[in-house]
Amino acid sequence: MDETRHDALLRSISARGLPGLAEPDPIAVPDAGWVLILGRVRAQRITGAAMESVAEGWLQLTDEQTEQLLSAHRRAMTWCLSVERKLVVLSEAFQDAGIPHAVLKGPSIAHSAYPEPCLRSFADLDLLVPTCEYERACALLDGTGHRRRLPEPRPRFDVRFGKASVHTHPDDGIEVDLHRTLVLGPFGLWLDPEELLDHLGSFWLGGRSFPRLDDTGMLLNVALHAALGWSPPRLVPLRDVLQVSSAGDVEWDRLARWARDWRLAGALKLAFMTASDALAAPVPAAARGILVDGTPRRETRALRAYKGERRSHGGISIATLSAISGIRPKAAYVSALVAPHRQFVAARGGVEGTSYVRRWSVLARWATRWISGHGRRTRGR
Amino acid sequence: VSPRTFARYVWAPDVLTRRTGTTLLVTRVADPALHELSGGACAVWGELSVSQTLSALIDRIAGTHGVEPREVNDQVRECVDALLALGVVRTEDDHLDG
Numbered sequence: 001m002d003e004t005r006h007d008a009l010l011r012s013i014s015a016r017g018l019p020g021l022a023e024p025d026p027i028a029v030p031d032a033g034w035v036l037i038l039g040r041v042r043a044q045r046i047t048g049a050a051m052e053s054v055a056e057g058w059l060q061l062t063d064e065q066t067e068q069l070l071s072a073h074r075r076a077m078t079w080c081l082s083v084e085r086k087l088v089v090l091s092e093a094f095q096d097a098g099i100p101h102a103v104l105k106g107p108s109i110a111h112s113a114y115p116e117p118c119l120r121s122f123a124d125l126d127l128l129v130p131t132c133e134y135e136r137a138c139a140l141l142d143g144t145g146h147r148r149r150l151p152e153p154r155p156r157f158d159v160r161f162g163k164a165s166v167h168t169h170p171d172d173g174i175e176v177d178l179h180r181t182l183v184l185g186p187f188g189l190w191l192d193p194e195e196l197l198d199h200l201g202s203f204w205l206g207g208r209s210f211p212r213l214d215d216t217g218m219l220l221n222v223a224l225h226a227a228l229g230w231s232p233p234r235l236v237p238l239r240d241v242l243q244v245s246s247a248g249d250v251e252w253d254r255l256a257r258w259a260r261d262w263r264l265a266g267a268l269k270l271a272f273m274t275a276s277d278a279l280a281a282p283v284p285a286a287a288r289g290i291l292v293d294g295t296p297r298r299e300t301r302a303l304r305a306y307k308g309e310r311r312s313h314g315g316i317s318i319a320t321l322s323a324i325s326g327i328r329p330k331a332a333y334v335s336a337l338v339a340p341h342r343q344f345v346a347a348r349g350g351v352e353g354t355s356y357v358r359r360w361s362v363l364a365r366w367a368t369r370w371i372s373g374h375g376r377r378t379r380g381r
Numbered sequence: 382v383s384p385r386t387f388a389r390y391v392w393a394p395d396v397l398t399r400r401t402g403t404t405l406l407v408t409r410v411a412d413p414a415l416h417e418l419s420g421g422a423c424a425v426w427g428e429l430s431v432s433q434t435l436s437a438l439i440d441r442i443a444g445t446h447g448v449e450p451r452e453v454n455d456q457v458r459e460c461v462d463a464l465l466a467l468g469v470v471r472t473e474d475d476h477l478d479g
Contacts, residue, residue, distance in 0.1 A: 051402055070402050077399040078415060081408050084397050088410045118400045206410050207394035 006033065010040055013049045014235040015279035019246050028060040038068060044235045045121035047073035052119065076121045083107065083125050086174050088206045093144060099137050101211060102128045102200055104179060104221055108212035111203040113244045124175035130194055131159050134180040141167040146176060150347050153340030161320060161333050163188045183224045185316040186302040186323030191262040215248030216255050223271035228306045238275040245284045256290050266295035266303050389473040390461055391432035396469050407469050416467050425460045432473050435461060
C-alpha cells in the first residue's frame with residue numbers, strides 16, 4: 001500500500017458517517033504498512049473514527065491490528081477525560097472570578113456536534129474570553145499554577161494584536177489556550193469576538209452545563225481553523241467543518257453577514273472547498289449560498305499570507321501590519337516585533353541569552369522577501 | 382424490608398465517560414482514578430443515567446436481555462455494589478446530600 005492509498009484511507013476514515021457519502025469499499029491493511037497507518041491515525045487524532053470504521057466492517061483489520069488501534073484509542077480517550085476534568089475545574093474558577101468565557105473546539109464540539117464524544121479526540125483546552133478580561137484570565141491561570149509558554153513581546157501586545165496564549169500546569173502537562181480572538185493575523189483582528197460571545201450555546205459535561213459558541217459561531221471557528229490553521233490542513237478540522245454545517249443548527253444568514261462584515265468570506269469559502277475536496281464529500285446545500293460570491297482582493301491577499309512559504313517567512317505578521325488601523329498602532333506592532341522584551345526573545349529562541357541580532361536578521365530577510373515580492377507584483381500590474 | 386428496596390441509584394454527579402469500542406471509560410472530576418467497564422456492567426451503567434430502584438433496574442436489564450429478572454438479579458446487584466464502591470454511582474440520597 002503506497003502513500004497515496006494511505007492518504008485515501010485516512011480521508012475515508014475521517015469522512016465516515018458524513019451525510020451523502022456511501023460506505024467505502026472494504027479494505028484490509030497489510031501488516032507492512034500498518035505501523036505507519038496507525039501512527040498517522042493517532043497523529044491525526046482519528047482513532048474514534050477508525051474504531052467505528054472497523055465496527056462498520058469496511059476497515060478490515062487483523063485481531064492484532066484491532067487491539068493496537070483500540071489501545072491507541074483508549075489512550076486518546078483517557079487524555080480527553082483528563083482535559084475535561086481540567087475544564088470543569090477551570091470553568092468553575094473562571095465563573096467564581098466573574099470572567100465570562102466560552103469553550104472553543106475540543107470538548108465543546110465533541111459533546112455537541114458529533115453523535116458521540118468518542119468520535120472527536122482533542123489534545124488541549126481552548127477558552128475564549130472577552131478582550132477586556134483577557135489579562136485577568138491570564139492572572140487567574142498563573143494563580144492556579146499554570147505557566148505561560150511565551151511571555152508577551154511587549155505589555156498589552158496580546159490584547160491589541162494577539163490571538164491567544166498557551167498556559168500549562170507542570171503537574172498535568174495539559175495545554176490551556178486562552179483566546180481573545182479566533183485566529184492569528186488580519187482575520188483575527190477583523191472579526192468581533194465580543195459579538196461571538198453574545199451568541200452562546202451550552203453543552204453538558206460532568207453534570208454541569210458549559211458555555212460554548214452557538215452552532216453558527218462554532219462553524220465560523222472551525223472553518224477559520226481549517227482554512228488558516230495548519231498548512232496543509234489536518235483532517236479533524238476539515239471534518240469539523242462538514243460535521244457542524246450538516247449536524248448543527250446554523251443560522252446561515254447570520255454567518256453570511258459575519259463573513260461580509262468581518263471580511264471572512266474568502267476564508268469560509270476556502271474551508272468548505274478544502275474540506276469537501278479532501279474528504280470527497282459534498283458541501284451541505286445550506287452552505288452553498290456563502291460560496292457563490294467572489295472573494296474581495298484584500299481577503300485574497302490576506303489568505304495568501306497563511307499558506308506555503310509565506311507563512312513561515314513572516315507572511316502573517318506582514319498581513320497583520322496591513323490590517324492594523326492607524327499609524328501609531330502600526331508603529332507599536334512593528335516596535336514589538338523588532339524590539340520585544342528580552343524574556344520574549346529568550347523564550348522564542350529556547351535558550352538563555354539569545355541575541356536580538358538573530359531576530360533582526362530574520363526580520364530583515366522577511367522584509368527583503370516582501371519588498372522584492374511586492375515590487376514584482378507592482379511591476380506585473 | 383431492606384433499605385436497598387427503596388433506595389434509588391444514579392450516576393455520581395461529576396462522572397466523565399468515554400466509549401472505547403465495546404467498553405466504557407469512567408472517571409470522576411473529584412477522583413482521577415479511571416475505571417473500565419465492559420459487558421453487562423456497560424448495560425447497568427447505561428440504565429443508571431436515570432435514577433431508579435434496584436428492582437426496577439433488574440427488571441429493565443432482564444427485559445433488555447429477554448430473561449427472567451431472577452437470572453440477572455445477583456449479577457446486577459454485584460455490579461451496582463462495585464460501582465458504588467468505586468464512587469461512580471450514588472444512591473439518590475447521597476446525590477442530594479452531595
